[in-house]
Amino acid sequence: MNQTASLTEHPERKKLQPYKQNRWKKNFWGYMFLVPALAIFIMFMWVPIFKGLLYSFYHVDFVKGNTFVGFENYARALSDPDVWTAVKNTLYYMSLCLVIGFWVPIAFAIAISELRKFGGVVRVAAYLPFVIPGVVLYGLWRWLYDPVGPINALLGWVGVDQISFLTDTRWSMISLVIMETWQQFGSGMLIYLAAVLSIPRDWYEAAEIDGAGVWARIRYITLPSLRSLIILMLILQIIGTSQGYQSQMALLDGGPNNTTLTYALLMVKYAFTRLDYGTATALGMLMFIVLGGLGIAQFKLSKEDN
Amino acid sequence: MKSADRGILSEHDLKKTSNKMVYGLMVGVIVIMVFSMLYPILMTMFNGLKSNQEVNSFPPHFFPQEWHFGNLKDAMKYMDLPVFLRNTLYIFAGNMLMTLIVLGMSSFSISRMNVPYKSAFYFFFLMTLFIPATSYMVPNFVNLKELGLLNQYAAFWLPAGANTFYFLLLKNFFDGIHPEIFEAARIDGASEPRSFFSIAVPLSVPIFATLAIFIFSTAWNDWYWPSLVMHSEQKYTLATAIYKYVINVKALNTNIKFAILFIVSLPPILVFLVFQKFIMRGVALSAVKG
Numbered sequence: 001m002n003q004t005a006s007l008t009e010h011p012e013r014k015k016l017q018p019y020k021q022n023r024w025k026k027n028f029w030g031y032m033f034l035v036p037a038l039a040i041f042i043m044f045m046w047v048p049i050f051k052g053l054l055y056s057f058y059h060v061d062f063v064k065g066n067t068f069v070g071f072e073n074y075a076r077a078l079s080d081p082d083v084w085t086a087v088k089n090t091l092y093y094m095s096l097c098l099v100i101g102f103w104v105p106i107a108f109a110i111a112i113s114e115l116r117k118f119g120g121v122v123r124v125a126a127y128l129p130f131v132i133p134g135v136v137l138y139g140l141w142r143w144l145y146d147p148v149g150p151i152n153a154l155l156g157w158v159g160v161d162q163i164s165f166l167t168d169t170r171w172s173m174i175s176l177v178i179m180e181t182w183q184q185f186g187s188g189m190l191i192y193l194a195a196v197l198s199i200p201r202d203w204y205e206a207a208e209i210d211g212a213g214v215w216a217r218i219r220y221i222t223l224p225s226l227r228s229l230i231i232l233m234l235i236l237q238i239i240g241t242s243q244g245y246q247s248q249m250a251l252l253d254g255g256p257n258n259t260t261l262t263y264a265l266l267m268v269k270y271a272f273t274r275l276d277y278g279t280a281t282a283l284g285m286l287m288f289i290v291l292g293g294l295g296i297a298q299f300k301l302s303k304e305d306n
Numbered sequence: 307m308k309s310a311d312r313g314i315l316s317e318h319d320l321k322k323t324s325n326k327m328v329y330g331l332m333v334g335v336i337v338i339m340v341f342s343m344l345y346p347i348l349m350t351m352f353n354g355l356k357s358n359q360e361v362n363s364f365p366p367h368f369f370p371q372e373w374h375f376g377n378l379k380d381a382m383k384y385m386d387l388p389v390f391l392r393n394t395l396y397i398f399a400g401n402m403l404m405t406l407i408v409l410g411m412s413s414f415s416i417s418r419m420n421v422p423y424k425s426a427f428y429f430f431f432l433m434t435l436f437i438p439a440t441s442y443m444v445p446n447f448v449n450l451k452e453l454g455l456l457n458q459y460a461a462f463w464l465p466a467g468a469n470t471f472y473f474l475l476l477k478n479f480f481d482g483i484h485p486e487i488f489e490a491a492r493i494d495g496a497s498e499p500r501s502f503f504s505i506a507v508p509l510s511v512p513i514f515a516t517l518a519i520f521i522f523s524t525a526w527n528d529w530y531w532p533s534l535v536m537h538s539e540q541k542y543t544l545a546t547a548i549y550k551y552v553i554n555v556k557a558l559n560t561n562i563k564f565a566i567l568f569i570v571s572l573p574p575i576l577v578f579l580v581f582q583k584f585i586m587r588g589v590a591l592s593a594v595k596g
Contacts, residue, residue: 029498030421037412037431037467044449044465045434045442052445060448108339111332114313124582125340127589128347131578132571133527135548139567140350142553143560150349153365182342190589204314214325217314243440246530250553264440271444272534280444288441295436 056285060277073282083283085258086266090242093173093262097241098234100174101181105188106230110222112189113196123193127186138250141179142166166252169259176247176260188233192226199225228301235298242291263287347571354378354565361560374561381565384558385551390544397532397543398525400463402518408467409476410510414502417480418488434470447534461535472517479513480506516588519581526574544570 056073058066077083112122129137144151145165152162165175199222207217223230245265248254254261254269267287271280319325349368353361354377356370381387415421416428446465455461483506491501507514529545536542542550552558552566578585 027421030415030419033411033415033419033498033502034421034427036408037473038427040408040464040467041431041434043453044446044468048442048446048449049437051449052442055445055448062451108336110314111336114315114329114332115336122336122340123586124579125343127586128575128578129343131523131574132347132350133529133545133548133574135527135529135545135553136350136567136571138549139553139563140346143353143564144346144349148362148364150345150366156365182346186343187589190586201312204312204316208316208319214315214319214328222314239438243438245440249530250549267440267444271447277444277448281448284441284444288437291438291441292436295438299432299435 052281052284052288055278056282058278060281069278073278074286076279077282077286082258082261082266083263086261086263089173089259089261090244090263093177093244093248093260094238094241096173096177097180097237100177101185102234102237104181105185106192106226108185108189109192109196110218113193123190126189129183130186132183134246134250137179137183138247142251145175145179167256169256172252172256172259176251179251180247191233192229195226195229196222232298232301235294235301239291239294239298242294243287347575350564350571351568353561354381354568356561358559358561361564377561377565378569380562381569384562384566385547387544387566387569389540390542390547393536393541394525394544396459397462398522400459401466401521401525404463404466405469405472405517405521406507406514409469409473410507411502413473413476414480414506417477418483418485418506419498431470431473434468443531450535456535457537457541459541462532466521472520475517476510476513479510483509512584515581515584519577519585519588522577523574 055066057068057070059069059072060066108126112119112126115122132140143149146152147162147164151165155162163171165171203221204217207221212220243264245262245268248260248262248265249268252260254265263283264287267280267283270276270283315325315329320329345368349366352368352370355373355375356367356377357372357374360367360371412431416424416431421427450456450461455464487505487509488501491505496504525543527545528543529549532543533546533549536546539547548566548570552563
């Protein structure tokens with residue numbers, strides 16, 4: 001009896017144990033490799049995100065402790081006239097970035113792809129402003145835009161009246177957008193250029209034989225080939241510009257007369273100037289609700305692209 | 307042969323006068339573009355070498371009439387650039403190491419190891435892409451404060467391991483390495499950490515170089531976030547220090563201002579000119595986030 005029992009039990013145990021061990025061993029390192037990243041993503045991304053949701057209902061006070069205030073922060077944010085000015089300014093900023101900045105890299109990518117010589121030099125030159133640090137950009141452009149700076153010197157030379165680029169309320173935002181376009185178009189241009197150069201040359205050959213002119217070739221071959229990239233870049237630009245605040249803050253601090261006060265800048269000011277972290281996180285949550293949809297659209301598009 | 311030589315325009319097109327004129331116009335616009343890109347950057351350099359009187363003269367000169375190389379020395383005297391430089395490099399080195407270890411290992415695990423529930427983990431990392439960074443910037447700061455990390459380098463190093471974009475770049479790179487290499491290593495008895503550190507990492511030098519450039523330029527350019535996190539002057543990064551002591555200061559002579567701006571733009575410009583190929587490829591990669 002005893003013997004048979006041990007005989008029936010023993011092989012089973014032998015079978016089970018190595019299997020369990022193997023499975024644990026097999027996946028042990030896989031999990032170990034994931035653990036640090038999981039911990040850090042939770043600690044420095046998900047915790048802040050959930051704290052953001054939580055604190056938007058709290059009055060945050062580092063000394064006395066936080067108190068629950070319900071929807072008070074949201075009410076304060078939505079009744080602040082500055083918030084609506086900021087939303088308007090942000091929309092204005094976004095549309096200026098589209099009108100002034102969006103088409104520039106596409107146009108230059110197509111033009112530069114046609115250069116027979118010096119293409120490399122032109123590429124390097126176009127990208128160079130993107131390399132210089134933001135603080136240098138601000139210092140430099142403050143001087144360029146100065147009433148007695150080089151741009152006004154050029155305007156005077158062609159016979160146009162002086163423009164106070166930064167202090168004139170009509171020009172302040174436009175000046176910032178021109179500055180940012182100057183700095184950033186090179187990187188967009190390189191992305192488009194890679195796509196333009198990947199279009200098979202034979203298509204142009206075939207189109208030309210069929211009698212398509214130069215513009216027709218751009219209109220019916222080049223641009224349609226760039227279509228999905230253009231849409232992706234458009235969404236990326238909208239996501240980026242809707243959160244813009246750094247150059248507005250660095251050069252003008254939202255002025256003159258709140259004309260460059262963007263939504264993100266107002267949020268930052270609520271937090272770090274007025275030290276009202278609760279309202280600032282509420283503003284952040286509202287931003288997240290509006291922009292979350294765009295993020296999903298971008299993800300879907302870039303997946304299709306791949 | 308012939309088709310490789312042409313672009314949108316062929317040799318034949320360029321024989322037509324109207325096309326020739328458009329092409330000439332296009333070249334002209336590109337020349338103006340190149341000029342307007344280079345002029346402000348060269349101006350930063352030359353203004354830093356002029357006398358203060360000359361910088362403020364109207365209309366501005368391009369080349370200095372007198373070369374004042376002493377400005378560079380005055381610039382170094384005005385602020386303690388080496389200390390801020392050291393802080394910036396600390397942040398760069400720590401961020402690089404964290405990215406390499408934390409994101410390298412996790413993306414390797416997702417890409418080349420058979421972990422159960424792999425797609426769930428992958429989705430967990432990816433989900434953060436939907437959330438606009440600025441929207442949780444304030445709670446992020448509050449979180450760092452509550453963790454007691456403010457004014458410490460760890461406030462940069464630890465969160466550097468939570469970058470979904472770099473995670474994706476690494477994962478896509480590992481996906482491109484043949485799995486057979488790792489199979490062979492496993493059969494030969496290599497442990498998983500060993501096949502990561504002695505096979506995957508050496509093969510990934512190109513992607514790490516691209517990441518190094520991204521991380522370098524972030525550490526070098528970022529001025530606002532460090533100014534919030536680091537509140538003691540001794541720990542400011544270069545960009546923050548320059549924002550605080552140069553950009554918004556009225557009492558500083560313009561020529562010295564430009565000399566400082568020139569000094570801090572020089573390293574990134576040199577890095578760019580030397581590593582052009584990596585950088586240009588990195589830019590193309592940044593288009594396919596996701």
